[in-house]
Amino acid sequence: MILFDGKTYESSEQDRLLTELEKKIPEILAKDQLSPEVVIDAVDKLRIDTMAGKFDHLLTEFPKDIADSYKEQAATLLSREHLHKKLETELGVTEEYVTDPLKGFAQIRVKKVPLGVLFHISAGNMDFLPAYSLAEGLLTGNINILKLPSADNGLSLKLIMQLIEYRPELKDYIYVFDTASTDIQGMRKMAELSNAVSVWGSDMAIEAVRGLAPTGVKIIEWGQKLGFCYISKLSEVEDAEGELDGLAKHIATTKQLLCSSCQVIYIDTEDENELRTFAESFLPRLEKAANENATEEIGIRARDTLSSYTRRLKAYLGNEEVNENVLRGRGVSLILSKDSELELSPMMCNVLIKPLPRANISKVLYQSRYHLQTAGLICPKEDRAGLTETFTRGGLIRVTKGADMSAYFPGECHDGEYALSRYMRIVNVEE
Amino acid sequence: MKLRRKLFGSKDPYDCTKSELFLGACKENFNHLITHCDDYKKIADGLGVHSADDISKPEDIPVIPTLLMKQHDFRSGRYMVMATSSGTSGHASHIRFEFGALIAALKMSLRVTRYHGILSMRPCRYIVMGYKPHRSNKTAVAKTAYLTTFLAPAISRKFILKHTSEGYKPDFDSIVNALRKYEKKKAPVRFMGFPSYTFFLFRILEERGLSFQLPKGSKIMLGGGWKQFYREAADKETFYKLAKKTLGIEEENIVEFYGAVEHPILYTACPAHHFHVPVYSNIVIRDPDTLEPIENGRTGLVNLISPLCKATPILSVMTDDLGILHDGTTCPCGVKSPYLEIIGRVAPDDIKTCAAGAADILQGVKV
Numbered sequence: 001m002i003l004f005d006g007k008t009y010e011s012s013e014q015d016r017l018l019t020e021l022e023k024k025i026p027e028i029l030a031k032d033q034l035s036p037e038v039v040i041d042a043v044d045k046l047r048i049d050t051m052a053g054k055f056d057h058l059l060t061e062f063p064k065d066i067a068d069s070y071k072e073q074a075a076t077l078l079s080r081e082h083l084h085k086k087l088e089t090e091l092g093v094t095e096e097y098v099t100d101p102l103k104g105f106a107q108i109r110v111k112k113v114p115l116g117v118l119f120h121i122s123a124g125n126m127d128f129l130p131a132y133s134l135a136e137g138l139l140t141g142n143i144n145i146l147k148l149p150s151a152d153n154g155l156s157l158k159l160i161m162q163l164i165e166y167r168p169e170l171k172d173y174i175y176v177f178d179t180a181s182t183d184i185q186g187m188r189k190m191a192e193l194s195n196a197v198s199v200w201g202s203d204m205a206i207e208a209v210r211g212l213a214p215t216g217v218k219i220i221e222w223g224q225k226l227g228f229c230y231i232s233k234l235s236e237v238e239d240a241e242g243e244l245d246g247l248a249k250h251i252a253t254t255k256q257l258l259c260s261s262c263q264v265i266y267i268d269t270e271d272e273n274e275l276r277t278f279a280e281s282f283l284p285r286l287e288k289a290a291n292e293n294a295t296e297e298i299g300i301r302a303r304d305t306l307s308s309y310t311r312r313l314k315a316y317l318g319n320e321e322v323n324e325n326v327l328r329g330r331g332v333s334l335i336l337s338k339d340s341e342l343e344l345s346p347m348m349c350n351v352l353i354k355p356l357p358r359a360n361i362s363k364v365l366y367q368s369r370y371h372l373q374t375a376g377l378i379c380p381k382e383d384r385a386g387l388t389e390t391f392t393r394g395g396l397i398r399v400t401k402g403a404d405m406s407a408y409f410p411g412e413c414h415d416g417e418y419a420l421s422r423y424m425r426i427v428n429v430e431e
Numbered sequence: 432m433k434l435r436r437k438l439f440g441s442k443d444p445y446d447c448t449k450s451e452l453f454l455g456a457c458k459e460n461f462n463h464l465i466t467h468c469d470d471y472k473k474i475a476d477g478l479g480v481h482s483a484d485d486i487s488k489p490e491d492i493p494v495i496p497t498l499l500m501k502q503h504d505f506r507s508g509r510y511m512v513m514a515t516s517s518g519t520s521g522h523a524s525h526i527r528f529e530f531g532a533l534i535a536a537l538k539m540s541l542r543v544t545r546y547h548g549i550l551s552m553r554p555c556r557y558i559v560m561g562y563k564p565h566r567s568n569k570t571a572v573a574k575t576a577y578l579t580t581f582l583a584p585a586i587s588r589k590f591i592l593k594h595t596s597e598g599y600k601p602d603f604d605s606i607v608n609a610l611r612k613y614e615k616k617k618a619p620v621r622f623m624g625f626p627s628y629t630f631f632l633f634r635i636l637e638e639r640g641l642s643f644q645l646p647k648g649s650k651i652m653l654g655g656g657w658k659q660f661y662r663e664a665a666d667k668e669t670f671y672k673l674a675k676k677t678l679g680i681e682e683e684n685i686v687e688f689y690g691a692v693e694h695p696i697l698y699t700a701c702p703a704h705h706f707h708v709p710v711y712s713n714i715v716i717r718d719p720d721t722l723e724p725i726e727n728g729r730t731g732l733v734n735l736i737s738p739l740c741k742a743t744p745i746l747s748v749m750t751d752d753l754g755i756l757h758d759g760t761t762c763p764c765g766v767k768s769p770y771l772e773i774i775g776r777v778a779p780d781d782i783k784t785c786a787a788g789a790a791d792i793l794q795g796v797k798v
Binding site: 294297298299300301302303305306307309310312313314315316317330331 | 470477478496720722730731749751775776777778
C-alpha cells in the first residue's frame with residue numbers, strides 16, 4: 001500500500017507516483033513553510049483520541065500490559081507541552097535573528113529552515129518508530145518520503161492517515177511507500193528525490209544506503225548500537241538486589257532487541273570464578289523476570305524459544321570452539337566468556353557475561369567506538385562519578401541505572417545528537 | 432536400513448505395537464547420520480547425544496528446527512530426488528531423498544491411502560486448488576498436489592492457480608464452468624489443495640447462488656494448512672456445511688492431509704477428522720518455553736520424528752506449527768494411536784508457509 005497525497009494506492013503504482021512526486025516537490029517547496037503548530041495540533045488530537053480508546057482495536061495484537069504502557073507513554077509524549085519542549089530542546093532558537101554588528105563586517109540574518117525532502121528508511125524492531133520518525137520530519141517542516149520496514153503490520157500507515165485526517169494540509173508533506181528492501185531501484189529513486197536520507201538499521205542496511213544514495217545527499221544515520229551493563233564491587237552496592245532485579249527486568253522486557261538493550265554484562269574482575277559466581281546468582285533472577293514478563297501469547301513465546309534454539313544449534317555448526325560455559329534456565333541463558341569484546345548476544349534473554357577490569361575499559365570502548373550508546377552502571381555510590389566519566393570520555397552517549405538502560409528520558413538526545421536539528425539547516429542572509 | 436524396511440513394511444499403518452521397532456529404526460538412522468553428516472554430528476555432540484546409546488526414547492533424538500534447514504543445507508549421503516519447501520521469503524529448505532527413502536514413502540502412501548479409501552481404480556476428474564506445475568516452481572506443494580492426482584486414474588486435471596506473466600493468479604471462472612460440465616457426467620470429481628482456495632470457491636459459488644450436485648464418490652482432499660482459518664474464525668463446521676450446500680459433497684468425503692517437506696509422512700484424517708500418528712512416525716509436543724516434552728492435551732511446538740530418510744538428516748525435526756497431541760484410544764474410528772491437532776503457527780518472523788502465500792495472492796482478488 002502506498003500513501004500519496006492523502007490517498008492510498010496499490011504498491012504496483014510506485015513508479016508512476018514517484019515520477020509524479022518529482023514534479024510535485026518543487027511546487028510544494030515554493031509554498032509557505034509548514035508550521036510546526038499544525039503538526040503539533042494533529043499529534044495532540046491523535047493523543048486525545050488514543051486516550052479515549054479510539055484506536056484500541058489497533059492495539060489488540062500487543063499483549064495487554066504493553067498496550068497499556070504505550071497508551072500511558074502516548075499521553076505524555078504526544079502532548080502539546082512535550083512537543084513544544086522537544087522543539088525547544090532540540091532546535092534551540094528557531095526565531096530568526098540578526099547578528100551583532102562587528103566593525104568592518106556586514107550583518108547577517110540567521111534562520112533555521114527545513115532541509116527540504118527527507119527520505120526515512122525506518123527499522124522494524126520498535127513499534128511506532130516509522131510514524132515517530134515521520135513526525136520528526138514534519139515538525140521540522142520537511143517533505144517526507146517514508147519507506148516502511150518489511151515487518152510493519154499496517155499500524156504505522158493507519159496512524160499516519162489519521163494525522164492527515166486531523167489536518168488535511170499535512171498531505172502535501174507525507175508520502176509513504178511499502179517498498180521491499182530488495183527494491184534497490186525504487187529506493188534509489190526515492191533517495192534521488194531527497195535532500196537527506198534518515199536511515200535506521202544495522203551496519204549492513206546503512207552500508208547499502210550509502211551505496212545507493214547519490215553523492216551530495218546528506219545521510220543521517222541512526223545505526224545499530226550495542227548496550228552493556230557494567231557491574232563493579234557488587235557487595236558494596238546499596239540495594240544490590242534491587243539493582244540486579246531491575247537489570248533482569250530490563251533484559252526480559254526489551255528481549256535485548258533495542259540498541260540500548262543490554263547485550264553484555266561486564267564484571268569488574270579478572271577472576272573467572274567470580275564471573276561464574278555472579279552468573280549463578282543472576283540466573284534465577286533473570287529466569288524469574290523472564291517468566292513474569294513473558295507474553296501470554298504462546299505463538300510469540302514459541303517463536304522466541306525456537307529462534308534461540310536455532311541460534312544455539314548454529315553455534316554448534318560454526319567452527320568456533322563450542323562454549324561449554326553456558327548456564328541455562330527456563331527460557332534464558334547466561335554465556336560466560338573469557339574475552340572482553342563488546343558484541344551482540346544471541347538476544348531473547350541470552351546474555352553474555354564477560355570480565356572487564358577497570359583498567360581495560362577505555363581500550364574496550366575504543367575498539368567498539370562505532371557501536372557505543374548506552375551503558376548501565378551498577379557500582380558503589382562513590383565510584384559512580386569516576387566510572388561515568390570514563391564511559392562518556394570513551395564514547396558512551398547514555399549512562400543509566402541497570403534497570404533504565406532502555407528508558408526514555410524526555411529531553412534526551414539520540415546517539416549524541418538531536419534529531420530535529422539534523423533535519424534542518426541554517427541559512428544566512430546579508431542585511 | 433533393515434529396520435526401516437521392516438517398519439515401512441508394516442501391514443497395518445496404525446499398528447500400536449511397533450514402538451520398539453520404531454525406536455530401533457530411529458537408532459539405525461541416527462547411526463547413519465552421525466557417520467555421514469559432519470554437521471549433524473556437531474549438533475548431536477553439542478546437545479550431548481554422542482551415540483545411539485544416548486537415545487532411550489524417540490524424544491532423546493537431536494531435534495533440528497525446519498527454520499535451521501531453511502538457512503543451512505544439510506546432506507547426509509547420495510540422493511535421487513530433491514524437494515524444496517515453499518519459501519516465499521527467499522529461504523527454502525532442500526530435502527534430498529535416496530532410493531530407499533522413496534521406496535519406503537511409496538509403500539507408506541499405498542498403505543495409508545488404501546486404508547482411507549482414497550486409492551481407487553475408478554477414473555475421476557481432478558480440480559487442483561493449487562499451482563499448475565511449471566518449471567519456475569519447484570515447491571513440494573505443487574508436486575504433491577499433482578502427485579495426488581494419480582491416486583485414482585485421472586480423466587482430466589484442472590488447476591485453479593494459473594501461471595501468468597505476473598505470477599500465479601487464481602482462475603475461479605474456469606472452475607465454475609468446469610463444474611457445470613462435470614455435474615452432468617458420471618465420473619466423480621476430486622478437489623485437491625489449499626483449504627483457503629477451496630473455502631473461497633465455496634463463497635463465490637454461494638454469493639452467485641450456484642450449487643452443484645457432483646457425482647457420487649466425489650471427494651475434497653485438503654492439504655497445506657488450516658491455520659489461517661483459526662484467525663479468520665471460519666471454522667471447519669462452516670466449511671463442511673458449505674461443501675454440502677455448494678457441491679453436494681458430504682462431510683465424510685472431505686479428506687484432510689497433513690505433512691511437511693521436512694517430514695514427508697502422510698497424515699490422513701480419519702472420519703472423525705483426526706490426524707492419527709501412523710506407525711512410521713512419532714510426534715512429541717514440546718514446551719514453548721523450554722522445549723521439554725509435554726503431556727498429551729497441552730499446546731506446544733510440534734516435533735516430528737521418522738526414520739524415513741537417510742540422505743538428509745530429517746530424523747527428528749521441529750516445525751513452526753503449534754499443536755496438541757490427543758489421546759486417541761477413544762476415537763470412534765477405531766485407531767488407537769494419538770492424534771495431532773494443529774492449532775496454528777508460531778508468531779510470524781520472516782518465514783511464511785505456502786498456505787500463507789496463498790492467502791497473500793487472494794488479497795489481490797476482488798469478489
